[in-house]
Amino acid sequence: MDFKQIFSCVGTLIIIFFISNCKTQKEEEIVTFKDIAPIIHQKCAICHRPGEAGPFSLITYQEIKSHANKIRFSLESGFMPPWPADTNYTRFSNELILTLPEKNKILKWIQDGYPAGDTSKTKYNTTSVHKNFRKPDLIIPLQKPILVNGNGVDHFFIVKMPYQLEKDTFVQYVEFVPHQKKLVHHVNGHLLKYDSKRKFDYFKGLTHVEEPVENFVETYKKMGLTYTDAKDNKPTSILPVLIPNTVYYLPGFLPLRYKENIGGFYLPKNGVFFLNDIHYGPTHKSCYDSSYLRVYFAPQRPERPVYEGQMGTHGMSKIQPPLIIPPNTIKSFTTTLSIPTTISILAVNPHMHLLGQSYWAFAVTSHRDTIPLIRINKWNFNWQYYYIFKKPVIIPAGSIIVAIATYNNTTNNPFNPNHPPIEVKEGDGFHSMKTTDEMFQFFFQYMLYKPGDDTISIQP
Numbered sequence: 001m002d003f004k005q006i007f008s009c010v011g012t013l014i015i016i017f018f019i020s021n022c023k024t025q026k027e028e029e030i031v032t033f034k035d036i037a038p039i040i041h042q043k044c045a046i047c048h049r050p051g052e053a054g055p056f057s058l059i060t061y062q063e064i065k066s067h068a069n070k071i072r073f074s075l076e077s078g079f080m081p082p083w084p085a086d087t088n089y090t091r092f093s094n095e096l097i098l099t100l101p102e103k104n105k106i107l108k109w110i111q112d113g114y115p116a117g118d119t120s121k122t123k124y125n126t127t128s129v130h131k132n133f134r135k136p137d138l139i140i141p142l143q144k145p146i147l148v149n150g151n152g153v154d155h156f157f158i159v160k161m162p163y164q165l166e167k168d169t170f171v172q173y174v175e176f177v178p179h180q181k182k183l184v185h186h187v188n189g190h191l192l193k194y195d196s197k198r199k200f201d202y203f204k205g206l207t208h209v210e211e212p213v214e215n216f217v218e219t220y221k222k223m224g225l226t227y228t229d230a231k232d233n234k235p236t237s238i239l240p241v242l243i244p245n246t247v248y249y250l251p252g253f254l255p256l257r258y259k260e261n262i263g264g265f266y267l268p269k270n271g272v273f274f275l276n277d278i279h280y281g282p283t284h285k286s287c288y289d290s291s292y293l294r295v296y297f298a299p300q301r302p303e304r305p306v307y308e309g310q311m312g313t314h315g316m317s318k319i320q321p322p323l324i325i326p327p328n329t330i331k332s333f334t335t336t337l338s339i340p341t342t343i344s345i346l347a348v349n350p351h352m353h354l355l356g357q358s359y360w361a362f363a364v365t366s367h368r369d370t371i372p373l374i375r376i377n378k379w380n381f382n383w384q385y386y387y388i389f390k391k392p393v394i395i396p397a398g399s400i401i402v403a404i405a406t407y408n409n410t411t412n413n414p415f416n417p418n419h420p421p422i423e424v425k426e427g428d429g430f431h432s433m434k435t436t437d438e439m440f441q442f443f444f445q446y447m448l449y450k451p452g453d454d455t456i457s458i459q460p
């Protein structure tokens with residue numbers, strides 16, 4: 001190839017580049033509704049649709065246009081979609097995020113005055129998120145609807161949802177179905193397994209109790225949750241075995257479930273799903289909530305049982321220094337746990353309350369390699385997900401897991417419940433505590449490692 005050929009070649013390339021560049025620029029110039037609607041339908045309308053948690057629906061052209069300024073603000077500030085984890089650190093299968101091109105497309109559409117284009121070409125996504133779910137095997141209603149007082153403050157309830165079956169079985173997963181979707185903020189629930197050889201009467205007693213409660217044991221007795229085989233048939237102070245975190249809910253969150261052979265648990269014929277707690281956001285109109293549970297049985301004993309590790313408050317590892325946050329300070333705390341056998345981590349859940357500012361968890365192997373788990377640069381009390389990895393994260397035997405939590409107890413923290421700030425520490429409750437006390441917890445769901453785990457997909 002001589003100089004002339006090279007020149008003409010480069011020239012052609014320049015022309016081709018110029019033409020294609022012109023074309024994309026021209027295409028970019030006209031972002032119309034049909035271009036941005038699929039993004040908003042897929043990434044926003046799971047919550048912003050009638051009957052879901054979002055404060056308004058984002059489906060039709062009119063709906064999206066009329067909230068355009070708020071949408072711009074929420075995208076620019078990173079407030080929406082709600083996904084506090086840093087995606088530059090680790091990625092998850094359940095993440096709710098916009099890619100940069102998606103975000104820019106929506107912002108451009110708004111900036112250009114939201115061109116409608118031919119809206120007849122837009123498909124409306126009105127299918128329910130439940131389309132992936134089969135018919136449940138068991139439905140457990142609340143025994144009595146819960147009255148949520150419209151006094152404009154948060155409400156926390158301890159709730160029991162008892163059931164009785166003909167025989168013991170296995171469960172694949174449990175889905176909490178909120179009734180007052182705009183109010184139910186989060187739910188954390190456990191399974192109480194009753195030993196058939198003992199006496200109990202868990203359908204009787206209080207069906208739910210509003211927090212804070214003074215004495216947990218007395219409360220559980222009044223709720224009929226403790227065994228009743230004391231000498232005089234009175235309630236004992238003994239609760240049955242508890243399988244933690246079998247029910248979990250946040251707006252937009254589907255039940256924590258993995259591929260068919262992973263997870264699931266034994267469901268005795270006598271049991272109670274014990275929610276401690278259901279958190280209802282503030283409302284100015286009193287209403288009743290009749291949320292319920294859908295239970296999906298498993299055909300057999302779980303092939304790969306899933307366990308849960310818990311670090312920090314009430315957990316297997318100590319917080320250092322002790323969790324005391326003086327007023328007008330920003331302070332960090334650490335908790336570390338040694339891992340004696342190799343495990344495959346499936347999902348993680350960091351937990352703090354209102355003073356939380358940032359969170360970071362990782363593992364360090366005995367060879368001093370670091371394995372990232374999660375980083376949250378800007379904590380948001382309202383969005384505390386169980387973050388599910390795409391593939392198991394293998395933590396070799398001899399590693400330690402480290403979690404570091406930073407709290408902001410100054411007036412610069414808009415969520416600080418105290419004005420002026422006061423000293424805040426861990427509450428001394430049994431299971432549940434007030435949001436104005438602090439907690440530092442790190443939960444991780446894991447399986448015992450099997451060769452090949454690092455390549456399997458865990459998504460259902």
Ligand code: HEC
Nearest residue numbers: 043044046047053054055070071074080081082096251252
């Ligand atoms: C997981 C559920 C969920 C998803 C996904 C979601 N939102 Fe929201 N959105 C909410 C909830 C709940 C609120 C009310 C939050 C509050 O007031 O704290 C909200 C509030 C908003 C607001 C109101 C902010 C204000 O100023 O009042 C806007 C705008 C918004 N969302 C836009 C979006 C957009 C755009 C997307 C997609 C890119 C999206 N949301 C995705 C649940 C969601």
